[in-house]
Amino acid sequence: MPTFSLVSLAAIYLAVTVVAAGSANHTPLESVTLPSEAFSALIPQKILATANTFNSPPSYPQYTDRVAGTWQWFTPDTWTTGFFPSTLYALHTRSQLCQRDAGKLKETDWLALGRMWSAAEVPSETHTGVGHDVGFLSFPFMDELNVEPKNSSAITAVNDFAKELAARFSPIVGCTRSWDAPDPTDFQVIIDNMMNLQVLFASADLTGNDTLRQIAISHARKTTINHLRPDGSSYHVVDYNSTTGKVFDQRTSQGYADNSTWSRGQAWGIYGFANMYKNTQLHEFLVTSRHMASYFLDHLPANGIVPWDFNAPLHPPRPADTSAAMIAASGLILLAQQELAQKPANASGADVYVKAAVDLIKTTTDLAWKPSWQSLLSNGTVNNPQLNNLTGIVYGDYYYIRAANDLVAMGLASC
Ligand SMILES: *[C@@H]1O[C@H](CO)[C@@H](O)[C@H](O)[C@H]1NC(C)=O
Ligand SMILES: *[C@@H]1O[C@H](CO)[C@@H](O)[C@H](O)[C@H]1NC(C)=O
Ligand SMILES: *[C@@H]1O[C@H](CO)[C@@H](O)[C@H](O)[C@H]1NC(C)=O
Ligand SMILES: *[C@@H]1O[C@H](CO)[C@@H](O)[C@H](O)[C@H]1NC(C)=O
Ligand SMILES: *[C@@H]1O[C@H](CO)[C@@H](O)[C@H](O)[C@H]1NC(C)=O
Ligand SMILES: *[C@@H]1O[C@H](CO)[C@@H](O)[C@H](O)[C@H]1NC(C)=O
Numbered sequence: 001m002p003t004f005s006l007v008s009l010a011a012i013y014l015a016v017t018v019v020a021a022g023s024a025n026h027t028p029l030e031s032v033t034l035p036s037e038a039f040s041a042l043i044p045q046k047i048l049a050t051a052n053t054f055n056s057p058p059s060y061p062q063y064t065d066r067v068a069g070t071w072q073w074f075t076p077d078t079w080t081t082g083f084f085p086s087t088l089y090a091l092h093t094r095s096q097l098c099q100r101d102a103g104k105l106k107e108t109d110w111l112a113l114g115r116m117w118s119a120a121e122v123p124s125e126t127h128t129g130v131g132h133d134v135g136f137l138s139f140p141f142m143d144e145l146n147v148e149p150k151n152s153s154a155i156t157a158v159n160d161f162a163k164e165l166a167a168r169f170s171p172i173v174g175c176t177r178s179w180d181a182p183d184p185t186d187f188q189v190i191i192d193n194m195m196n197l198q199v200l201f202a203s204a205d206l207t208g209n210d211t212l213r214q215i216a217i218s219h220a221r222k223t224t225i226n227h228l229r230p231d232g233s234s235y236h237v238v239d240y241n242s243t244t245g246k247v248f249d250q251r252t253s254q255g256y257a258d259n260s261t262w263s264r265g266q267a268w269g270i271y272g273f274a275n276m277y278k279n280t281q282l283h284e285f286l287v288t289s290r291h292m293a294s295y296f297l298d299h300l301p302a303n304g305i306v307p308w309d310f311n312a313p314l315h316p317p318r319p320a321d322t323s324a325a326m327i328a329a330s331g332l333i334l335l336a337q338q339e340l341a342q343k344p345a346n347a348s349g350a351d352v353y354v355k356a357a358v359d360l361i362k363t364t365t366d367l368a369w370k371p372s373w374q375s376l377l378s379n380g381t382v383n384n385p386q387l388n389n390l391t392g393i394v395y396g397d398y399y400y401i402r403a404a405n406d407l408v409a410m411g412l413a414s415c
């Protein structure tokens with residue numbers, strides 16, 4: 001019974017928190033107060049309205065225009081396709097976590113909508129132009145397996161996407177290739193790729209194929225060495241020579257400069273390395289996630305608004321990226337869960353990350369909660385060098401919902 005298992009999940013988190021409090025001289029994590037918008041009736045209302053928009057041939061929302069906040073639609077073979085179906089699964093989770101009804105939260109069959117919206121992704125399993133982003137495309141299928149572990153089409157999807165990502169692994173480089181370049185010896189890896197590794201663990205769990213886990217571990221280790229700077233900041237892109245395995249460039253694509261730190265990349269890293277630790281229990285990945293989190297939090301400006309790049313000049317005013325803020329909030333919550341899972345639990349570390357996540361949610365809500373737009377949030381920056389800033393973004397909205405759900409599931413916030 002999904003309702004029962006989610007309630008037990010919340011109870012387990014509560015138990016972990018209580019045990020953490022009792023086992024050492026740690027204070028229990030204090031409950032937090034999220035802005036009321038985080039559980040607003042507008043969330044299910046807007047998402048249902050978008051879900052009821054059926055386009056033929058199928059297309060998926062990615063970002064809005066800058067003025068009216070109207071969704072722009074993209075073909076299924078786009079790296080962001082999985083986020084809208086996963087948002088529907090996140091509302092399915094929310095409808096079970098929250099006692100209180102808000103708008104159409106309780107009366108909507110979010111699971112049926114999530115399943116329907118995943119279906120158009122299926123042709124991408126064997127023919128996709130998204131390269132390493134098969135990991136992002138697989139999100140709703142991994143969501144489905146959390147609900148129905150025996151769903152065979154979701155199992156097939158996860159295994160197929162994992163196989164595609166594994167086929168992009170080079171033993172010489174030690175990474176999976178992110179972007180294809182005209183020169184095949186130019187082997188490009190982007191920090192975002194850390195988010196795609198989960199599909200390898202999901203498939204390894206389904207098939208018992210340990211090679212997939214080893215590929216993820218190798219990729220993450222190389223990324224720690226070559227994407228991170230000593231202060232915990234990150235390069236967006238590293239170019240390896242596929243013949244020699246040597247690094248020949250460390251640079252940016254979507255950031256301000258080669259030596260700057262693009263905030264969304266930094267956020268993917270916090271989340272991706274916390275997730276590596278969760279899957280492997282290898283301490284090195286916990287250390288890397290903490291290091292990236294410290295850089296992110298130490299470089300927030302006084303007003304707490306996450307800029308699109310931490311090193312972008314202040315004049316003219318630099319656009320925010322609320323998607324980076326919400327990915328970081330979700331990543332910090334995942335990191336806090338790993339701190340709580342330490343023996344003994346690191347409650348003080350977890351507390352710092354939970355509070356920082358809540359601050360990001362508050363600041364983002366104050367800046368960017370946008371009732372009149374189709375998206376939940378404004379002030380996302382898709383790609384500033386391509387002049388695409390100040391929009392709603394599907395993955396910003398997704399992580400806004402997820403972060404609030406996760407805090408409820410941990411027993412720290414209420415709907
Ligand atoms: C199984 O999962 C797929 C994809 O996630 C979905 O489209 C389908 O409706 C699900 N099947 C059942 C029987 O729930
Ligand atoms: C495990 O996965 C790798 C990568 O996709 C593949 O090459 C290998 O054949 C798989 N092993 C088995 C036993 O299926
Ligand atoms: C990679 O190294 C090979 C062998 O040294 C060389 O021929 C090739 O030009 C290099 N590729 C790049 C992109 O630097
Ligand atoms: C990046 O390099 C430029 C030019 O060398 C330098 O002025 C700037 O301070 C550097 N920025 C960072 C964040 O290291
Ligand atoms: C947020 O977006 C609004 C327009 O939607 C813009 O006027 C404002 O400058 C933006 N603020 C930041 C910090 O990006
Ligand atoms: C607890 O977490 C904090 C923040 O990540 C970290 O600095 C500290 O070393 C951790 N303490 C232990 C005992 O692991």
Ligand SMILES: *[C@@H]1O[C@H](CO)[C@@H](O)[C@H](O)[C@H]1NC(C)=O
Pocket residue numbers: 316317318319384387388389
């Ligand atoms: C944001 O995008 C607009 C065009 O859409 C561009 O004119 C502007 O320079 C960008 N803002 C910054 C500070 O880069």
